[in-house]
Amino acid sequence: MTLGNGSDRASLEYTLKYNPPMNHAVAERNLKEAKQMLDTMGVVFLLFSGACLGAIRDKAFIPWDDDIDLISVVGINGLTEEKVASAVNAFESNGYYVHEVNGPYSRTFSMVRDWVRIGWDCDRIIEDNIYVYPGIPIPARLFTQPKEIEFLGEKFFVPNPPEEYLRLKYGAEWMVPKKSGEYEKDVVEKIPSAELVGRPCSIRVLDRENRPVSEAEVVLVGGGRSKTDERGYAEVILPGPNWYALIIRYPGHEQVLYMEEIEPDKAYVYRSDTASNAADIASGAVGTLGNVLLLE
Numbered sequence: 001m002t003l004g005n006g007s008d009r010a011s012l013e014y015t016l017k018y019n020p021p022m023n024h025a026v027a028e029r030n031l032k033e034a035k036q037m038l039d040t041m042g043v044v045f046l047l048f049s050g051a052c053l054g055a056i057r058d059k060a061f062i063p064w065d066d067d068i069d070l071i072s073v074v075g076i077n078g079l080t081e082e083k084v085a086s087a088v089n090a091f092e093s094n095g096y097y098v099h100e101v102n103g104p105y106s107r108t109f110s111m112v113r114d115w116v117r118i119g120w121d122c123d124r125i126i127e128d129n130i131y132v133y134p135g136i137p138i139p140a141r142l143f144t145q146p147k148e149i150e151f152l153g154e155k156f157f158v159p160n161p162p163e164e165y166l167r168l169k170y171g172a173e174w175m176v177p178k179k180s181g182e183y184e185k186d187v188v189e190k191i192p193s194a195e196l197v198g199r200p201c202s203i204r205v206l207d208r209e210n211r212p213v214s215e216a217e218v219v220l221v222g223g224g225r226s227k228t229d230e231r232g233y234a235e236v237i238l239p240g241p242n243w244y245a246l247i248i249r250y251p252g253h254e255q256v257l258y259m260e261e262i263e264p265d266k267a268y269v270y271r272s273d274t275a276s277n278a279a280d281i282a283s284g285a286v287g288t289l290g291n292v293l294l295l296e
Contacts, residue, residue: 103242134245135222199264259290
């Protein structure tokens with residue numbers, strides 16, 4: 001995989017694949033510049049996910065965090081789709097490469113500059129909830145009147161109360177620092193299954209010897225689950241192209257795939273050693289691996 005120059009498509013794809021820990025000095029600069037841009041445009045945003053966790057628990061970026069997580073809610077505090085588009089144009093004009101995924105619950109913008117990625121979610125309220133990745137329903141009231149905190153010498157908004165949000169997102173042990181490979185299972189295990197409306201994609205499960213695994217369970221977090229057939233194929237229903245988390249398990253093996261950009265009507269392959277092989281060829285430190293599934 002090409003490394004890129006730090007602010008282009010190749011760089012974004014690399015950071016989404018390997019999620020290396022970000023440079024905190026660059027991250028602080030990028031966050032403060034993003035705040036200045038969004039504040040000037042009247043776009044209200046909150047720190048959430050790892051950025052919120054670090055600000056509340058550690059009073060700093062989490063040492064191994066791989067991106068800066070921001071969230072805004074369309075329809076609240078005057079945020080419109082037009083303002084979102086103008087903000088994205090501003091990021092691009094300031095040297096960011098921007099990739100958008102428009103899902104059923106939000107528009108997600110992955111933006112990279114100087115090897116630091118900002119993830120900006122522009123969420124919609126669905127039945128009084130906001131669905132934060134990977135499909136966790138959070139009461140919208142936590143976002144409508146955000147709490148102002150001091151972080152990195154400036155004022156930022158976080159969900160209100162932040163402790164309730166962090167418990168809902170990360171579980172009761174949110175105060176316990178957990179690195180990549182540890183926290184993901186805590187997050188996905190408490191998300192209930194649901195019947196999703198959409199179209200199928202197929203996932204083929206292969207073992208380390210490249211042999212199909214039958215009766216493997218393929219779980220779409222927040223969606224359905226299915227078993228592979230004798231050729232190793234299973235189908236999962238997707239509402240549309242988006243980022244999803246999955247769990248692949250069979251006797252002697254279980255892996256959480258926390259960041260997979262997949263879409264309906266496509267066929268993907270999971271090999272049990274893909275993650276370890278990917279980590280071996282990465283340039284530098286590796287965090288939560290993304291896009292482990294390969295197009296068939």
